[in-house]
Amino acid sequence: MESSKKTRTLFRLIIYHLLAWSIYITIGLSRKFLKSDYTFDLLDFVFTEIPVVYIFYGNYYVLKKFLSTKRYILLIAAEIFLYFSAAGLYWACGTLIRPYEPPGTIPPYIFSELIVDLLWIFLIYEFFSFGYYFAMESVSKEKRLRAMELEKARIEADRLKSEYAFLRAQINPHFLHNTLNLFYAKSLPVSEELSEGILTLCEIMRYSMHTGEQDVDTVLLSREIEHVQNVIKINQLxxxxxxxxxxxxxxxxxxIRIIPLVIITLVENAFKHGELNNDQHPLVMQLKVSEEDGTIYFSTHNRKKTGPKELSNGIGMDNIRRRLEATYKNNYSLTTTEEADNYTASLWITVS
Known part of the structure; x- marks a missing residue:
């Protein structure tokens, strides 16, 4: 899709350039045809226009390559090379077509004189090329600003949605905790397993609601793993x-510290979509921490459920990818491998 869009854009650009050159050449020829002594020579016309096109696009390439990157010494050197190579191209084109023209039509080119004569033509098409370069840069800058504004608007919309979701989730958490504590106290004489389950659920809710330890965006890895173990425990119950x-x-x-609720999302994904009742194919989770290079490796490998599948919109995985990208940039890798019967998720993070 993206490649097709780029191809269409390039095709339109080529058409615009051909149209612009056609208009420019038509205007130039019209002025010459108004002179009664002018005789049109196609071969002479084509070969004398080649160096002009070379100057225009050559200068645009030089500006794009060196001016935009502020390499001014290389820019000057490239412009000097462009000037002399354009003179060489004029001399070569004249030499090539002279044998096919009537004698005396094209005088022999003297390279030293050609260098001086070319200066005005070179400056004219340099000026045109400068104008085109700055026009394209302005359009490109405008597109980048528009894209940044759209991205800013999307981020703001996501923020508002997150705030709304957060407000919905904050239905008096103290009331919920107090109620669960009441249930826990009431269940102690009735069932140890029930009371333990209520206590575990209370810990899960407390961690989920208060994962920003003292307004910090990361938590101790040990706290995250404790949360994972509580989720496993409640599911076992x-x-x-x-x-x-x-x-x-x-x-x-x-x-080691890590952004919260990333590992647990992978675990919950395995619980949701995995077949976990087969002792021959258990859910296997691995966590490896290397203190030497500060890397964390976590993976889940599970047998996929057979029969009806639970609906999934993929929001959880997309969310943690965005959070990982925002926090760790190029210092993380999250891959998933889906086979006919198995599913594997692997996460690498470099935290130091």
Missing amino acids: RFSNRLQVVFDISGDINE
């Missing part, structure tokens, strides 16, 4: 401990 889950942790997780 839901399914009478029938879920087959293997969670292997290696490395020190107590000193």
Whole structure:
């Protein structure tokens, strides 16, 4: 889609250039035809226009290459080269067509004189090329500003949606915590398993609502893993401990910080779409922390559910990709591999 759009844009640009040159040449020929002694020579016309086109586009390339990057010494050197090479091109074109023209029509070119004679022509088409370059730069800058404004508007819309979602989620969290604590206290004499489940749910809700530790955008990795273990625990209670889950942790997780609710999103995705009742194909989660290079590796590998699938809009994965990109830039990698029966998600983060 993007490639097709670029091709159409390039095609339109070529058409515009051909049209502009056609108008320019037509005006130039019209002035010459008004002279009674002018005789049109196609071969002479074509070969004398080639150096002009070379000067125009050559100068545009030089400006694009060196002026936009503020390499002024290279710009001057390139302009000097362009001037002498244009003179050489004029001399070569004249030499090539002279044998095919009537004697005396095209006088022999003397290169030293040609260099001086070319200066005015060179300056004229340099001026045209300068104008075209700055016009294109202005259009490009306008497009970039428009794209930035659209991106800013999209970010603002996303922010407002997030704020609205946050407000909806903040239906008196203290009331919910107090109510769960009440249920926990009431359930203690009734069922230890029930009270433990309520306490675990309370911890899950507390972490989800207060993940910004002291207004910081990151949490200790150990807190995030504790949250993951609570989610596993509550799901085991839901399914009478029938879920087959293997969670292997290696490395020190107590000193490293990470943006919250990223790892848990991958875990919840595996719980939602994975077949976790088969002891031959358990959900396997691995967390490896390397203190030497400050990298975190986390992966989930699960058997895919058979039968009806739960609907998924992919918002969770898109969200964590945006958050990872905003925080870690090029220092992360999130890949997913989907096979006929299995699904794997792998996350690499360099935090130092």
